[in-house]
Amino acid sequence: MNQLPWQQxxxxxxxxxxxxxxxxxxxxxxxxxxxxELGVEFMxxxxxxxxxxxxxEVERPGGLVRFDRGLVEESLARVPARFTxxxxxxxxxxxxxxxxxxxxxxxxxxxVTDLDRGRRDGNFEDYRNLLRLGQSLNIVQYVTNxxxxxxxxxxxxxxxxxxxxxLTLTDKSFxxxxxxxxxxxxxxxxxxxxxxxxxxxxxxxxxxxxxINVNSPRRIDGPLSEGLIALAEHGQPPVVTPFCLMGAMTPxxxxxxxxxQHAEALAGIVLTQLVRPGTPVVYGGFTSNVDLRxxxxxxxxxEYAKASMAxxxxxxxxxxxxxxxxxxxxxSVDAQAAYESMMSLWGALMGGANMLHHGAGWLExxxxxSYEKVVLDAELLxxxxxxxxxxxxxxxxxxxAAMADVGPGGHFFGTxxxxxxYETAFYAPLLSDWRNFEAWQEAGSKTATQRAxxxxxxxxxxxxxxxxxxxxxxxxxxxxxxxxxxxxxxx
Amino acid sequence: MNQLPWQQxxxxxxxxxxxxxxxxxxxxxxxxxxxxELGVEFMxxxxxxxxxxxxxEVERPGGLVRFDRGLVEESLARVPARFTxxxxxxxxxxxxxxxxxxxxxxxxxxxVTDLDRGRRDGNFEDYRNLLRLGQSLNIVQYVTNxxxxxxxxxxxxxxxxxxxxxLTLTDKSFxxxxxxxxxxxxxxxxxxxxxxxxxxxxxxxxxxxxxINVNSPRRIDGPLSEGLIALAEHGQPPVVTPFCLMGAMTPxxxxxxxxxQHAEALAGIVLTQLVRPGTPVVYGGFTSNVDLRxxxxxxxxxEYAKASMAxxxxxxxxxxxxxxxxxxxxxSVDAQAAYESMMSLWGALMGGANMLHHGAGWLExxxxxSYEKVVLDAELLxxxxxxxxxxxxxxxxxxxAAMADVGPGGHFFGTxxxxxxYETAFYAPLLSDWRNFEAWQEAGSKTATQRAxxxxxxxxxxxxxxxxxxxxxxxxxxxxxxxxxxxxxxx
Numbered sequence: 001m002n003q004l005p006w007q008q009x010x011x012x013x014x015x016x017x018x019x020x021x022x023x024x025x026x027x028x029x030x031x032x033x034x035x036x037e038l039g040v041e042f043m044x045x046x047x048x049x050x051x052x053x054x055x056x057e058v059e060r061p062g063g064l065v066r067f068d069r070g071l072v073e074e075s076l077a078r079v080p081a082r083f084t085x086x087x088x089x090x091x092x093x094x095x096x097x098x099x100x101x102x103x104x105x106x107x108x109x110x111x112v113t114d115l116d117r118g119r120r121d122g123n124f125e126d127y128r129n130l131l132r133l134g135q136s137l138n139i140v141q142y143v144t145n146x147x148x149x150x151x152x153x154x155x156x157x158x159x160x161x162x163x164x165x166x167l168t169l170t171d172k173s174f175x176x177x178x179x180x181x182x183x184x185x186x187x188x189x190x191x192x193x194x195x196x197x198x199x200x201x202x203x204x205x206x207x208x209x210x211x212i213n214v215n216s217p218r219r220i221d222g223p224l225s226e227g228l229i230a231l232a233e234h235g236q237p238p239v240v241t242p243f244c245l246m247g248a249m250t251p252x253x254x255x256x257x258x259x260x261q262h263a264e265a266l267a268g269i270v271l272t273q274l275v276r277p278g279t280p281v282v283y284g285g286f287t288s289n290v291d292l293r294x295x296x297x298x299x300x301x302x303e304y305a306k307a308s309m310a311x312x313x314x315x316x317x318x319x320x321x322x323x324x325x326x327x328x329x330x331x332s333v334d335a336q337a338a339y340e341s342m343m344s345l346w347g348a349l350m351g352g353a354n355m356l357h358h359g360a361g362w363l364e365x366x367x368x369x370s371y372e373k374v375v376l377d378a379e380l381l382x383x384x385x386x387x388x389x390x391x392x393x394x395x396x397x398x399x400x401a402a403m404a405d406v407g408p409g410g411h412f413f414g415t416x417x418x419x420x421x422y423e424t425a426f427y428a429p430l431l432s433d434w435r436n437f438e439a440w441q442e443a444g445s446k447t448a449t450q451r452a453x454x455x456x457x458x459x460x461x462x463x464x465x466x467x468x469x470x471x472x473x474x475x476x477x478x479x480x481x482x483x484x485x486x487x488x489x490x491x
Numbered sequence: 492m493n494q495l496p497w498q499q500x501x502x503x504x505x506x507x508x509x510x511x512x513x514x515x516x517x518x519x520x521x522x523x524x525x526x527x528e529l530g531v532e533f534m535x536x537x538x539x540x541x542x543x544x545x546x547x548e549v550e551r552p553g554g555l556v557r558f559d560r561g562l563v564e565e566s567l568a569r570v571p572a573r574f575t576x577x578x579x580x581x582x583x584x585x586x587x588x589x590x591x592x593x594x595x596x597x598x599x600x601x602x603v604t605d606l607d608r609g610r611r612d613g614n615f616e617d618y619r620n621l622l623r624l625g626q627s628l629n630i631v632q633y634v635t636n637x638x639x640x641x642x643x644x645x646x647x648x649x650x651x652x653x654x655x656x657x658l659t660l661t662d663k664s665f666x667x668x669x670x671x672x673x674x675x676x677x678x679x680x681x682x683x684x685x686x687x688x689x690x691x692x693x694x695x696x697x698x699x700x701x702x703i704n705v706n707s708p709r710r711i712d713g714p715l716s717e718g719l720i721a722l723a724e725h726g727q728p729p730v731v732t733p734f735c736l737m738g739a740m741t742p743x744x745x746x747x748x749x750x751x752q753h754a755e756a757l758a759g760i761v762l763t764q765l766v767r768p769g770t771p772v773v774y775g776g777f778t779s780n781v782d783l784r785x786x787x788x789x790x791x792x793x794e795y796a797k798a799s800m801a802x803x804x805x806x807x808x809x810x811x812x813x814x815x816x817x818x819x820x821x822x823s824v825d826a827q828a829a830y831e832s833m834m835s836l837w838g839a840l841m842g843g844a845n846m847l848h849h850g851a852g853w854l855e856x857x858x859x860x861s862y863e864k865v866v867l868d869a870e871l872l873x874x875x876x877x878x879x880x881x882x883x884x885x886x887x888x889x890x891x892a893a894m895a896d897v898g899p900g901g902h903f904f905g906t907x908x909x910x911x912x913y914e915t916a917f918y919a920p921l922l923s924d925w926r927n928f929e930a931w932q933e934a935g936s937k938t939a940t941q942r943a944x945x946x947x948x949x950x951x952x953x954x955x956x957x958x959x960x961x962x963x964x965x966x967x968x969x970x971x972x973x974x975x976x977x978x979x980x981x982x
Contacts, residue, residue, distance in 0.1 A: 016504055016841065023884040030889045041899035064899070119928065219899035248902055252909045252916045254882050256890030289917040295904070296925045302877035302918050310882065329923070331931040334938035335829035335867055336923050342833035343874060350507065350841065364928060376826055383834060386793035391745050391801060393514040398521045399747030408532035408555070408710035411739055413786065418743045425743045426780040427793050432820070432827050434787045437610065437855060440822040447825035 001458065002428040004382050006092070006138045010099045012390045015316070015352035018309045023255075024317055027310075030259035031266060032069045039066040040218045040267040044225035047271060054274035065267070072266050075273040081319040082354075083237065083280040085142070085206050088194040089171035089466065094141055096237075096282070096354045097321035103381050105134040106361035106369050107144035107175055107211075110151065113363065114371035115453045122148035122369070128165050129460060130361065133374050135170040136459045139381045140360050140374075144175040145187075147361060148369040156489040159183045160190075160480045167194040167476055171466035175357075178210035178227025178238065180490055186483065188234055193475045194468065204235035206280055211323075211357065213286075214242035214264040216249035228268060232275035239323050239355065240268030241284025244307075245297050248290050254303060254310070257287045261307075262314050269320070282355055283320040285311030288327065297365050299327035300340025305347030312351035323355040324348035326377060329365045333372045333449045337363060341380055349384050356381075375452035375459075379431035386427040431455065492949065493919040495873050497629045499585055500592045503881045506807070506843035509800045514746075515808055518801075521750035522757060523560045530557040531709045531758040535716035538762060545765035556758070563757055566764040572810040573845075574728065574771040576633070576697050579685040580662035580957065585632055587728075587773070587845045588812035594872050596625040597852035597860050598635035598666055598702075601642065604854065605862035606944045613639035613860070619656050621852065623954045624865050624947055626661040630872040631851050631865075635666040636678075636701075638852065639860040647980040650674045651681075651971045658685040658967055662957035666848075669701035669718025669729065671981055677974065679725055684966045685959065695726035697771055702814075702848065704777075705733035705755040707740035719759060723766035730814050730846065731759030732775025735798075736788050739781050745794060745801070748778045752798075753805050760811070773846055774811040776802030779818065788856050790818035791831025796838030803842035814846040815839035817868060820856045824863045824940045828854060832871055840875050847872075866943035866950075870922035877918040922946065 019027070041063045042048055048065065052058040057066040082097025094102050112126040113119040120126075130147040134140045145162045153161055159177045166174045167190055176187035185199070187208050192199045195207075212228045214220050220228075228238045242264035244250045250257040265283050272281040287307035288299050298304070308324045315322035325348065328340030348356055360377035363370040402417035412418050418425075431448055433440060440446075446454075483489065510518070532554045533539055539556065543549040548557040573588025585593045603617040604610040611617075621638040625631045636653045644652055650668045657665045658681055667678035676690070678699050683690045686698075703719045705711050711719075719729045733755035735741045741748040756774050763772040778798035779790050789795070799815045806813035816839065819831030839847055851868035854861040893908035903909050909916075922939055924931060931937075937945075974980065 013507055013509060016507060018504060018882055019884070023882065026884050026889070030891060033891065034894060038895055215900055217894065217897055217899060217901060217903075247909055247916060248904060251890035251893040251903055251906070252912045253888040253890055255884040255888035256893065256908075259889055259891075260894060291925045292909075292913050292916060294926065296927060298917070298923075298925050301920075302874050302880070305878050306882055329925050330939070331924065331926075331928050332936070332938055333826060334940065335824060335826055335943075336939040338826035338829035339833050339867075339871055339874070340923070342830050342837070343878070346833070346837045346841075350837075367928070376830075380830055383793050383830070387796050387834070389793070391509055391514065391797055393510070393517050393746040397744040397746035398517070398750055399742035399744055400521060400524065400750075402742040402747065403525060403708065403751060404529055406708055408708060409706055410708060412708075412742055413739060415742070417747075418738055418783075421743045422783050425738060425783060426789070429792075432789075432831070433822065434782045434789050434820050435785065435822070436787060437822050437858070445823070447823055448821070448827040449825065452826075 001455065002430050003138050004385060008094055009101045009385050009388065011101060011349060011352065011388050012099065015312055016309050016350045017313060018306050019313050024313050027255065027259050027262060027314060028317065031263035032072060034259060034263035035067040035072060035267060036069065038218065039064040040220065040264060042220050042225050043222040046229060047225040050274045051271060067267060067270055072270055075270040076318045078273045078277045079269065079320055080278060080280050082321060083206055085173040087171060087173040087207055088167060088191060092172050101354050101356060102141045103139060103356045103359035104142040104175060105130065105140050105144045105147045106358045108146050109367055109369040110149050111368040112148040113368050115449065119368060121151045123152045124150035124161065127162065128169060130369060130374065131165055131169045132463045133456055133459055135172065135466065136463050137378045139378050139385065142173040142175060143170050145177045157484050160186060160483055163187055163190045164476050164480050168468055168473060169465055174208055176208040176210050178212060178224060178231060180223040181226045181230040182490055184227050184230035190476055190479060193479055194472055196472055202234060206235065206237050209237040209239055211239045211241050211284060212268055214268065216242045216244050216264060217260060218264060220268060228271060229275050232272040232279045235276060235279050237280040237282055238272055239282040239284045240265045241286050241323065244287040246287065246289045247292055254307060258307065258310050261285060261287050261311065282323045283315040284323040286325060287311065297329065299329045299365055300343040305343045308347030309351035312353060316352055321354040322352060323357055324351060324353035325358045326356055327358060327362060331364050333363065333370055333376060337373060338376065341377060345380055345384055371456045372449050372452040375431060375455045376448065379429060382430060492946065493921050494629050495876060500876050500879065501590045502592060502840060502843065502879050503590065506803055507800050507841045508804060509797050510804050515804050518746065518750050518753060518805060519808065522754035523563060525750060525754035526558040526563060526758060527560065529709065530555040531711065531755060533711050533716050534713040537720060538716040541765045542762060558758060558761060563761060566761040567809045569764045569768045570760065570811055571769060571771050573812060574697050576664040578662060578664040578698055579658060579682060583663050592845050592847060593632045594630060594847045594850035595633040595666060596621065596631050596635045596638045597849045599637050600858055600860040601640050602859040603639040604859050606940065610859060612642045614643045615641035615652065618653065619660060620951060621860060621865065622656055622660045624950055626663065626957065627950045627954050628869045630869050630876065633664040633666060634661050636668045648975050651677060651974055654678055654681045655967050655971050659959055659964060660956055665699055667699040667701050669703060669715060669722060671714040672717045672721040673981055675718050675721035681967055681970060684970055685963055687963055693725060697726065697728050700728040700730055702730045702732050702775060703759055705759065707733045707735050707755060708751060709755060711759060719762060720766050723763040723770045726767060726770050728771040728773055729763055730773040730775045731756045732777050732814065735778040737778065737780045738783055745798060749798065749801050752776060752778050752802065773814045774806040775814040777816060778802065788820065790820045790856055791834040796834045799838030800842035803844060807843060812845040813843060814848055815842060815844035816849045817847055818849060818853060822855050824854065824861055824867060828864060829867065832868060836871055836875055862947045863940050863943040866922060866946045867939065870920060873921060
């Protein structure tokens with residue numbers, strides 16, 4: 001099976017600019033006006049206290065918070081342009097920000113599907129299998145607390161079982177749940193146990209992160225506000241991501257959606273810097289459109305790709321690390337799933353994204369985690385990674401001598417210049433089948449989706465858990481048991 | 492059925508630069524050295540005479556031609572940066588060059604396929620159906636003489652039947668065959684008849700064009716050399732396109748392939764300017780890799796996307812209109828066909844391509860024309876076209892008042908700002924299905940490929956030929972009959 005090695009992905013190209021500098025500035029100014037005049041609601045007393053103390057204008061009751069531009073700009077100036085995610089295995093540390101990007105597993109779907117068993121409720125067994133795939137695929141660089149929601153586990157303690165699975169089945173950075181303070185602290189306690197350290201020692205060394213979704217328009221709910229605060233206190237990056245479906249959660253125009261997204265993201269970012277100045281935070285963009293006839297969300301559309309690139313420009317304007325996603329709205333792992341994901345990936349990566357959320361496995365607008373889509377996406381991510389490998393131009397690669405050796409109409413198959421580079425000259429695909437029609441037909445006429453099915457089965461069959469000290473494994477088990485027995489788990 | 496209107500596609504974005512300016516210069520210098528020291532073989536006495544008279548160093552016998560850099564640079568300076576293609580229907584005129592692009596139907600496959608009838612030899616009936624699809628789809632802006640090869644017609648007169656079909660079933664610009672002078676002149680005679688003009692009146696008014704493939708490495712065969720000369724004489728643009736499979740027709744490194752491609756393209760371009768200074772010509776890029784284990788060609792790979800963008804930089808460096816392709820190597824219209832095509836399209840269009848050859852219908856490395864792929868590609872081309880529609884940022888689109896009307900956590904479905912823009916706010920897809928799982932399942936759980944099957948059937952059922960004056964139709968018939976009876980058709 002062809003895989004690229006574990007690696008730090010870097011994008012050497014200048015991102016595509018879909019907005020002029022003047023347009024970026026106009027959107028920023030519109031966002032500042034939204035923050036000054038309309039405000040953002042925070043449904044958390046603690047958040048309101050922090051914001052009031054930091055100089056924002058807090059309306060109580062109601063929780064509407066208005067920000068003057070001085071506070072916003074001061075906060076933006078404090079955000080680090082890049083940081084390193086270091087999971088329990090130091091060898092898996094990767095940078096986020098600047099030209100460095102990191103790709104993650106899908107997060108959040110309530111359903112799971114594969115070609116053999118069809119679409120079904122999320123469950124713990126499938127959850128663990130998705131983690132195993134995430135661990136096995138080098139290009140999946142972080143895993144997630146809800147690659148599919150394990151609906152068969154009690155909601156109040158589910159996160160503990162998931163964290164334990166992550167820390168035993170994988171050794172990569174992970175996305176924790178930030179619904180309330182406790183779920184963040186549990187994640188940090190458990191990472192510390194898996195590393196043989198204390199939670200305090202992790203402060204300022206990012207190892208987990210979580211998306212703080214804004215309930216657009218202009219509302220951050222109570223548990224997520226508290227999750228954001230808990231993350232920021234420990235120097236673990238919140239990824240502040242407004243959920244902006246144009247025509248539903250924002251006005252129907254792209255400019256308005258971008259202005260609102262920008263305002264909402266900045267509001268969350270200000271709070272992070274009031275909690276702990278200089279704490280890392282990621283600017284999240286998630287703007288797409290709905291089908292205005294049905295209200296159905298659409299992803300990987302032309303508007304989505306433009307919004308991804310525009311958001312990247314807004315983030316870079318303030319030196320903020322930027323998160324985008326690999327989204328699509330297809331109901332099956334077909335050509336539509338592939339082309340919508342490609343629109344998303346090009347929009348994200350040529351938009352300068354530093355963190356690609358839902359990088360592998362997202363189907364059906366995020367309702368479903370798909371085994372075959374994990375493999376398809378791994379192929380797409382490998383393709384994009386190779387695309388971002390710079391072209392070498394030097395005397396050797398220009399190959400004049402090789403050309404002089406082969407006459408007009410000849411061929412280069414057997415030349416020394418070719419033979420010397422035979423093994424590594426080109427990207428070797430994970431999923432693509434380049435055999436001729438007859439060979440493909442003899443092998444069963446399998447579509448890419450059917451081949452993906454065989455690949456995930458082989459990955460699961462060959463999966464081996466990464467090493468973990470037995471004492472640490474037991475400490476994790478004991479922690480989970482103790483927490484479950486504590487009677488202090490929030491629903 | 493949702494289609495974008497017939498339109499002039501323009502790319503408002505700065506193309507992606509995968510090469511530094513220094514690298515572009517190094518590749519150009521390497522190409523000049525290839526032209527000066529190694530040369531390019533032309534297998535046509537007429538071409539050799541023109542090249543010798545123009546100052547190139549011609550080796551006879553053998554036909555190897557060496558070009559000094561002065562001759563190359565002088566020729567490049569004469570090429571127009573843009574031109575307009577005007578087919579028999581003036582309303583279908585479209586610009587090529589600068590920020591303007593044009594998309595075409597597949598050309599060349601010996602086989603044809605669809606979901607119902609499977610893969611079969613190319614034939615005249617399928618050829619005519621592909622033309623009807625090309626005419627019906629607005630985003631397919633030019634059609635082709637061999638969208639599939641009609642193997643059931645005699646090779647020496649096939650082009651006459653194809654031109655007649657093009658000029659009666661469509662009113663778009665077309666790709667003529669340039670294998671020898673006669674096939675070019677027949678195309679021009681027939682376009683003139685369809686327009687009610689003389690062939691001489693078409694000189695300098697591009698209406699047809701053809702790809703002049705270089706038999707890389709460094710050879711342009713006799714019939715294509717003569718086709719190039721015939722096109723250039725009439726001011727119809729040759730598209731000089733080296734066929735550079737790295738590791739086979741060029742050295743295995745991307746830098747060498749680009750240098751060789753550049754040298755070969757420049758050799759052909761010099762000849763066009765010796766025929767008729769200032770005649771339009773397109774710089775064609777077609778560099779991809781092979782699977783070095785099997786020798787099978789691969790398309791839509793990461794290397795292919797980089798090569799497309801790099802070739803765009805080389806073409807723009809000299810103000811040349813640039814041709815790329817929508818290629819893939821998949822054997823079925825599946826996720827692989829979609830993602831490889833997307834790699835090709837992003838590479839081409841964000842590489843600044845002005846002409847996208849094989850834009851719709853190309854499958855299996857170009858061996859097969861697929862009905863379903865025509866529809867899938869039309870969706871991809873529409874997606875890219877919408878992606879290239881600039882974002883509007885002004886007071887109205889920034890929608891501050893609309894935002895002020897909707898409180899935190901509210902929604903924008905029923906607001907006036909949304910209602911006013913309801914119909915046209917977003918791209919409405921041709922093929923994508925955004926319904927929820929239950930609705931999709933009730934409609935038969937169809938993949939995008941199965942839906943594409945229903946779409947082409949509907950397009951064919953609803954097809955209507957564009958108007959053509961009866962006298963001109965008869966003149967075309969009479970021309971074809973006369974030529975077939977002449978006994979002067981070359982095999």
